[in-house]
Amino acid sequence: MTGPAATADLIHRLAADPDASFALIARAGASGAVEDVEVLTGPVLDVELLADIPLHGDDGAAREVLALVPYRQVRERGFEAHDDGAPLRTLLVEAHERLPLHEAMAVLPTDPIPLSAAGFDIPDEQYAQIVRRVISDEIGRGEGANFVIRRDYVAGVDASPRAAALTWFRALLEHERGAYWTFAIVTPGHVAVGASPEAHVTAVAGAAGEPSTVTMNPISGTFRHPAGGATVDTLATFLTDTKETEELFMVVDEELKMMSAVCSDGGRITGPHLKEMSRLTHTEYMLRGTSRLDPRDILRETMFAPTVTGSPMQNACAVIRRHELTPRGYYSGVAALFTPREDGGHDLDAPILIRTAYLVDGRLRVPAGATLVRHSDPQGEVSETHGKAAGVLGAIGAVPRAAAAAAPVSADDPDSPTPPTESRTRAALADDPRIAELLASRNARLAPFWLEPQGTDPGPFAGTGALVIDAEDRFTTMLAHQLRHLGLEVRIAHWSEATDAEVDAARLVVTGPGPGDPRDAASPRISRMREIVGRRLATAAPLLAVCLSHQILSDRLGIGLAPLASPHQGLQKTVDVFGEPASIGFYNTFTARVLPGVARLTPSETRVGAVGTVEIAADPSTGDVYALRGRGFASVQGHLESILSRDGMHTLERLVDHALA
Template identity: 35%
Template sequence: MPDALPTRLTAPDPPPFALLHRGNRAVEVLIGSVVTVDAVADIPVGPSGSVALLPFRQLAERGLPCHDDGTPLRVLVADERHTVDLESLPHPTSAPVRDAGFTTTDAAYADLARRVRDEDLGVDVTHCLLRRDFSARLEPGAAVGLFAALLRAETGAYWTFAVHDGTRALVGATPQGQVRLRDGEVVLRPTCGTYRYPPSGPEEAGLLAFLADRKESDELTATVDAELALLCALEPDAITVDGPLLVPMGTLAHTACVLRGRGGVDAHRALAGTMFASTAIGAPLAGALRVIEAREPTGRGYYGGAVALFEPNGDLDAATLIRTADLDPSGRLTLSVGATIGADSDPDAEAHETHHKVAGLVRALQGPSHARPAGGGSSAATRDATEPDHTGTPPPAVPHSRTGTPAAPRGDVGAPGTTPHPRQVSGGAPVPPSTLRVAEALARRREEFGAQWTTPAGPVPDLGPLLVVDLGHPAAWTLAHLARRLGWRATVVRVADVDPARLPTTVLCGPTTDPRSRVARDRLRAVAERRGCRVHQVDAGFRPDAVRADPDALAELLGAR
């Protein structure tokens, strides 16, 4: 590290900077100037790259509902870039932490979760993540120290980072990769499910029970389906699904899948088209967002958005802004976390789950005595086995009997049951048992996935043109992708933009739960059938596009079998 760099970053008035630890022993330091832009397409790429902070309200670019709280899209345009060793960072020291705790009680959060479960879930919303906020007061200028502390206290993150834009700073250890573009390949990492280690460390019996839990499996599948639709909308030439697999972290492990698409997408389009990870929203995306807008009284700021590194060569690496502290100039820290509510949710357990989500930050705030040593092991001494109280103050980690609620993937990952990729484990993260029984449990979960997602496409006949009518459900793009695998030359057109005079012989109407879209669909169907077209329809309850669907389901629907 250049001798003057630590002094520059920890000065009372530092330049805008980013510290990025992306799964190896090095930390990237970017320094430059900050600009505010309106849209992802406007993000400039500096000579040394750019780091963009995308607020949750950026979803409005995609026409999706969200509170407009005015949080800006800020971009650090770097003209300096350094790579430094972890040991070169200032060593974290204990600092005063005041007024720490959740801003709402567990009882209030559980009541909200109960109302969402009982009143809001249905065909158009199967899962929804509800936010709550944890706050504390630190000394001003704490970003670099908190970053260094998180590197030692929270293991296994996809990114650990600090981005200071000249006024505020975001500091986090996020397990969720948003999107990566490298050498023409787009990668998404949907994740759902949390196995919380007991005080003695991860155990085979508990891990097997977690992997056999149908609720956990269904939540991951819903998340994969939602992000498959985003990837399909980018129209890559080919898509494959890897997983499910385990992503171990300091006090828990997650399940994840890796979605890969190849061909024809640039960095700005890849990021704009995948806003944002369903891990922090729910599924289906639009329905979950409507619930969030109705149930959360304020905007989310940057929570659930993304931090993205644009490279000068056109590559992109972005992480989801979860497990991320927002520090204002006065030292006020806000950390938003949440639990995903499904039909089988236990509201009290979901409230307890949020305590686990802040555990890494709490350990970091408590100082070096609670941090896991870099490269060291895990021990029971680093975990507090105390149950949370109901005043909103979490312990560093809270074991709980229920295994559940979504988290996030990180890094490149291998096949089910294989040894984790080096990016999956950093520092002293305890690795869950990699036994034959665990590998078999993961393989059984993978067997539920349709072959259309797990095997390459072979040669297919030309079945002719196919119009897929988009009725407002993202599954239209997934259906088009699968139809191309069968041999159709599929295009997707919004129902309002369909030209009745140019209809092909075969038309497929995507799913919808919107009564207005059903009316438009029925009108189009009547016109198309009068013109001699074959019109097929996907009802909301029938999902031939889902990752678990029979590979022949769509072919049978279209009469290609």
């Protein structure tokens, strides 16, 4: 049986069967519009690790699996998290049907689901205080560039969980737009219904024998549609806002770290684009690369999106644990659909679990977080959580629904047949000449290395071995990728695992960036990085030190360290690097500092006489040290691997060449 009657029968059975586990998923087709609703049914199995997700049956045949991956799963990467016991839940798909969208909409329930005692669990002013503490105590102490701290909208629900799931799913389809996935997932004791705008990671097979194409979709920067609809002027103001622009660049950098870890070609950036939803418009980029990894390994190496955690990732998880009052459950995790391929492998499609309502034991929970950066305004971040939650809450009737979202209309076109209060297509937003120009202009600031196809010619240092020391900032994966393009044979070692013998044997050691105060002698990580830098200096063995390690090197040489008056997190500056101007991205809270005008230190002025004369590239007015070089070493305060470093590759080659010489 097919047609409307079959669709109605299936929906009614899902609503009536108390033991059925199922997922409803609406994904945009090639046209950009949702054409059907996918219905996945089957038994549920909870597993401990991503590697345990059963992609093959007992007979060895590949099978389809939908996994709900909770935030606590970051422990697989050794990161901190409140452990709430949320299971890594898999739906083992036995049936996968497609229902025409109009047929599903006709039979999904529409009766409102009443809520009680509704409101945010953390009051606005208390959340604003948390924002202030994170900016001062975390970003202000060098713990990272940005952090996402959430709060939850909560309410009581006196209705059947299945009825609520089906009702809210239909409401999101009707009232929200621009979602990557609109979904309802119903499993024993748990309901998740959402409209996620963001694909975290996908992996799609190429031709036979070819690697999979991996895509990530960092979305950041939030434009809250004003009352009465947006205009080109209001959207343009958003697109030129420094905080919103840098916020997007920072998350692109963070996701490129992940891409560089899972893709042999590191990843290439396209965009930026607009992502328009009912109440919000975001900016986004697309990152693409190729990989031969198992999709479960790709998922593990990309847990989780910096747009919902922060950067650097490991420290962001520690900050979240310090400042969030309750565990996250599935918020900021992913729903991962593993689809079998003819070759026995699987494609992966994994949206982020945001803009999602959870229903457990009669309680509704809608988490929403704001990205906190050095420019953040506490009240603005409070408003951002309201705006992000409102898309879901408005659709399900918890707050007033937005009017038909009004897209910008050019003020320069008074004869436009579309009044400003009426909706226009998403294409019209980006195609307005002024908006298109503002979007395109962002790429003029970025590194060509990550925007253009990367060459395959042997680099100038072909065959030279390099050991990169990871100080808990995975910028090292991007740095290693760039070093490989310069011809070096690179291995990355965690600071706690790199032995003295390995450090001594390496032709070139690159000590990487990391969070924290370089003066913190009580930190085992800082102490070990000081030991590694000291070993290389003592023998003039080739060393390149980056960011935190540049500060440690400076201190070893006798150059003083100090906190910056305002952190340089995601800041692009053009500085002089030994006679050449270089546009470089900076992520630092501390700096090495000399007296303005000092350009070198003699052996008698350093604590390590063996290094000879030390050349210094410093700010002429402040004395902030941007780069150092001496016998067998070079260093840089900025991140030459960042997308913000337009001159990164050239400067990296210069510094490596000096260290090796």
